Amino acid sequence: MKFENTIGDGIILYSIVMFLIGFLFLTMGTFIGSVLKNSEKASLYGNLCFLAVFILSMTYDMLEHGGFIKIFAPLKYFSPRDILNGDLDIKYLVFILGLSFILLFRTFIVFKKKDLT
Numbered sequence: 001m002k003f004e005n006t007i008g009d010g011i012i013l014y015s016i017v018m019f020l021i022g023f024l025f026l027t028m029g030t031f032i033g034s035v036l037k038n039s040e041k042a043s044l045y046g047n048l049c050f051l052a053v054f055i056l057s058m059t060y061d062m063l064e065h066g067g068f069i070k071i072f073a074p075l076k077y078f079s080p081r082d083i084l085n086g087d088l089d090i091k092y093l094v095f096i097l098g099l100s101f102i103l104l105f106r107t108f109i110v111f112k113k114k115d116l117t
Contacts, residue, residue: 007084
């Protein structure tokens with residue numbers, strides 16, 4: 001999606017996009033915490049997921065034709081250069097929102113069934 005923007009609009013849009021990526025990792029961590037029997041390990045596994053995604057993002061940067069890796073690297077969905085140029089890939093935005101809400105919904109379902117004693 002192409003839009004007309006100024007530098008301030010681009011910075012605000014990039015902040016919103018980074019918030020959504022952070023929300024994706026938050027929902028991923030809460031889902032992992034609700035699935036595990038020992039929920040104290042959820043932050044460890046959430047951080048490991050972020051580390052794996054970060055390594056995939058760096059691998060994507062090193063490869064010339066690493067297009068298939070971009071699917072598993074949400075940190076590369078939106079580059080600051082593209083957003084400041086007015087290019088926003090709407091399919092990644094919909095993917096992040098959809099996955100976040102699916103994980104959040106599943107977290108509530110699993111957490112409701114979990115015995116907290």
